[in-house]
Amino acid sequence: MSKLFGLLRQRFLTAYSLLFFVFLYAPILLIVGYSFNSNPINMMVWKTFTLDWYRSIFGLSTQLGENALYVESTDQLLAAVRTSLVVALTTTLFSTVVGTLTALAVARYRFRLQSFYRFLLFMPMVMPDIVLGIALLIFFVSVGMPLGTGSIILGHCTFLISYVFIIVSARLAGMDTRLEEASADLGAGVWTTFRRITLPLIAPGIAGGAMLAFIISMDDLVITYFISGVDATTLPVFIYSMIRRGIKPEINAIATLLLLASFVIAAVGLYLRNKQHSATPATTEKDPNDE
């Protein structure tokens, strides 16, 4: 009897987790599917299979121009993707470097008001986006800074530094400080210790922080809306402004390509991590002997 119950429970759990994954991934698969739909006006009504949306993204000739009902604005869409990528890459670079340095400073040095700084760094994460957006806009306007790609990058940095700071701090907190002391004991300078001991140990935290920063920057709408300016429309702002005319099918194609790109990045990241894992025991044993 209890065996039957156990079996039932297992079945139920399997079904439950399957449903859970369907719930998570079905909408994403729908987008991929509809990116091949040839209906230019109503993307939820399936017509025939086409690669035209991909062709038009890459500037190849399509039959779309012949359809009078299709409102063409692919150039604008591409410009928005470009702006988004420039912003996300630059922001990721700045906020990762600055966030990591800040985390190191707060973790390794003692100074006055330390916990207050920590609190200040947490603030941008809990602040509602809309407040942050308006505050930044008013700030930029009052210091006379022109709104554009630059202001979006600065604005994103203000809160993404906090995200990187928190992730790297967590990694630092879990790190054994005696490793650094041992390195110093064995005669390594501060820089060598950082490069050979600290950096490799916190690298996963830095990489995680960078990825998170990139994704949040790519995805942010509310804050970006307020601080974007002339000729600096990002992809989320562009998509949002289309609501009155209806979302265009190219969006599906762009989304599919972005998905593909993130899968590739994630796959490469996982591969590198696995490789590092298998190599780790050897290096940790070798390193101290080296120094």
Added chain:
Amino acid sequence: MHFTPFRVSLAPGIMGTLGLGFLVASSPALAAGELHLYNWGDYINPEVLERFSDEYDVDVSLDTYGSNEEMLAKLQAGATGYDLVFPSVHMQDIMYQLDLLEPTYINQSEHFANIDPDFLRAKTDSEGEYCLPYAWGTVGILYNKNRVDEMTSWEDFFNAARDGKQVAILDDMREALGVALIVNGDSVNATDREALERAGNYLIERKPLISAFTYDSVPMVQSGDLAAAHYFVGGMMYVNEDPENLGYVIPEEGATLYQENICMLKTAPNKENAKQFMEFFLRPEIAALNTRQQMNGTPNVEARELLPDALKNSPEINPPSEVMDRLQIFEDLGRSLQLYDRTWTKVRTAE
């Protein structure tokens, strides 16, 4: 908050230098040959911009917004750099009162006679000294011909619902109350309690007949799940593609219309180019080029002549004058908006 000097000293230093360095490199110099438009998404034919750019050797940029309120919020907070914006008529009045607009005296331009004077709707700009009427459209009924016979009025719409057919109304306070006000013979900008109470009761009585309040009714009308829906003239795009099965009508009782105008901002950095663009857009062939792709109404009388027959003779897109007389436009309600809010809440929460 983010630029407080309390931070670990290294961080803001690095960020400041790098950030500002990038900023200087990336922000374009405001040369004479530029024009920056701030418009609704997908609300202008890119070819119009290309033509202007080629003819006058001006770099045109286009940024987009999704609602009047959004655009106003940003400009009010002090965002600058944009030359021309495309507000709805009631928003133009608000922007005028907030002193955001620059007079252009576009009405003294050579081709201004092309503009039908009926479209100078802004109360604060009845002569056209500020803005140029851009485009307009109606809000009527989109229906599936397989599910209902030809429809001509709101009465038909609700009669179909009484026959058990599914119908939907826009999930928009002013549009939905607008239907009731129009049928009752009141103004869509009425501010007296009795008119609003009548409108509220009209909708509450019919609420059991309404399947949904929604914007996303087109796919359901196409598939026949809805027999008819309250929808924008933009629905004509679908009708033209499938005229056998779909229809769009401006109801006999009347309908609302929306209109956007091209306005120059007081803070426009490129005023000459902006004026040039407005004059460029007065040309019939340019206005027609835009209308052909956008499929909405144009206030440019000469441009209408240049349109393909399907558009020119469409009574839905370019209605005859007796139909025009039955159309009403929303105005800014000021404090009376609360009265609408309350009525709308009553309708939405009624059993």
